[in-house]
Amino acid sequence: MRRTTIKQLAEELQLSTSTISRALSDNYQISQKTKEKVKRYATERRYTVNRYAKGLREGKTKTIGVVICAIDKPFMAQVLNGVYDSCNQEGYQFLVMQSKGSFTAEKECVERLLHNGIDGLLISPSFNSFDLSYLAEQQAKGLPIVLFDRISQQIKTHQVAVDNFLGARTSVEYLLRKGMKKVLVIGCLDEVWLSRERVDGFLNAMNELAPNEHTCKVVNVDPTHKEQLMLQLEQIFIESLKNDSQFDAIFATTDTFTTTTIRCLNKLQINIPLIGFCNSELSDLLIGNPTRIVQPAYQVGMAAVKQLLELIKDPNQTNFETIYLPTKLEEGITT
Numbered sequence: 001m002r003r004t005t006i007k008q009l010a011e012e013l014q015l016s017t018s019t020i021s022r023a024l025s026d027n028y029q030i031s032q033k034t035k036e037k038v039k040r041y042a043t044e045r046r047y048t049v050n051r052y053a054k055g056l057r058e059g060k061t062k063t064i065g066v067v068i069c070a071i072d073k074p075f076m077a078q079v080l081n082g083v084y085d086s087c088n089q090e091g092y093q094f095l096v097m098q099s100k101g102s103f104t105a106e107k108e109c110v111e112r113l114l115h116n117g118i119d120g121l122l123i124s125p126s127f128n129s130f131d132l133s134y135l136a137e138q139q140a141k142g143l144p145i146v147l148f149d150r151i152s153q154q155i156k157t158h159q160v161a162v163d164n165f166l167g168a169r170t171s172v173e174y175l176l177r178k179g180m181k182k183v184l185v186i187g188c189l190d191e192v193w194l195s196r197e198r199v200d201g202f203l204n205a206m207n208e209l210a211p212n213e214h215t216c217k218v219v220n221v222d223p224t225h226k227e228q229l230m231l232q233l234e235q236i237f238i239e240s241l242k243n244d245s246q247f248d249a250i251f252a253t254t255d256t257f258t259t260t261t262i263r264c265l266n267k268l269q270i271n272i273p274l275i276g277f278c279n280s281e282l283s284d285l286l287i288g289n290p291t292r293i294v295q296p297a298y299q300v301g302m303a304a305v306k307q308l309l310e311l312i313k314d315p316n317q318t319n320f321e322t323i324y325l326p327t328k329l330e331e332g333i334t335t
Contacts, residue, residue, distance in 0.1 A: 004042075004045045004047040005047075006020050006021055012041070012045075013037070013038065020038055020042075023035045023037075024039065024042060060119055061116075061119055062091060062092050063093050063095060063117065064094045064120045064122060064305070065095050065097070065110070065113030065121045066096045066097070066121075067098070067099060067113070067124065069100065069101050070098055070101070071098045073256070074255060074297075075255055075295055075297045076124075076297070078301070079148070079300050079301040080301060082297065082299060082302040082305070083122065083301040083302075083304065083305055086301065086305035090309055095116060101126045101127045101224070102126060103126050103130070103131075110134070118143075119144070119312050120144035120146070120311060121145045122146050123145065123146075123147055124150050125147065125150045125152060127189075131154070132152055132154040133154070136154070136155050139155065142315060144308055145308075145311075146159065146160070146311065147159040147160075149161060149162070149194075151322060156318075158311065158323075160303045160307065160325070161322065161324055161325070162296065162300065162325055163324040163325060163326050164201055165201035166201075166324075167198065167201070167293040167327035168198045168200075168205060170327065170329050171202060171251055171276075171291075171293055172205035172206050172209060173205070174291060174331075175249055175275065178273070180249040180273065181206075181213055182246065182249070183215070183250065183251050184217055184236075184240055184241070184247040184250045185203075185218040185219070186219060186252045186276075187221075188223060188253065189222060195254055198277065202216070203216060203218070217240070219240075223254065226256075226260070230260060233260060233261060237264055237270060241268075241270050242268055242270060245272070249272065251276060252278075252290075253276065254276075254277055255276075255278050255279055255280060257276060258276030258278040258292070259278065274290040275290060275291040276292065277292075277293045277295065277327075278290065278294070279294055279295055279297055290332050291331050291332045293327050293328075294327060294328050294330055295325075296327070300325060303323055307321070307323075
């Protein structure tokens, strides 16, 4: 069925297109009787406003673009839930695209969103986004941009992130209270800022709170392919835990590392306390029952939208703010 247009409504009601448009917009220039007549007929004909066309005419689409690395992560799903609720409250909609960790794909995502006429952009840069000059160029052209989750000093704008150092320090404090000072740390590749910040925070806290008393070994693994990640962790655990346990706890720096570690430990039948960043609501159902560092994902989404809408309303802002939201610890380790 072809879409009903304002022109068709005007012809059928024998009114001008401008009268139809004003009546549907509840314009004060149109009588209440005509408004009711037009709206009733538009409903019967199943007419809906072409939001994009209307937005392009007015210079605003009430739509924001969102670029994330992966949509299948619990953390990011919770962020998008916050984005949805915040947008819904403000009468906005959003379009989501995922880069899958590719810088090239990330730039393509931004280009496609721009072609859709977005009013602003929320973006969590990919792991290998070393050069964000392309975002600065769009910002200079007038596009409001807010970074979230993975922040950067390369672009001056509002940013929202989780307090990774707090999460790492909370982990150390918890382990030390349990008498666990020999810790195997599962980190990511050095260029991955998020994991590196958590590793640095963990080691700094250990050096401060238990100087000369702890033994921490950091192993960096590649999270790109799940099958390879399993193999990497299995080999590490066999060498460090299975044959001759050198550690009394494991600290995992990402949601993926935490859940994959649980699977590996279960497969190898290794029983060792685990603490890690993890927003998966199913983690406590898995063998190992890890202590989780839970990130305020929903609040990240809400705060990011709030900051972006501020920029959309006032594009001349120069007083930018970086918000760090606190993590919380949910105990699962038993001794």
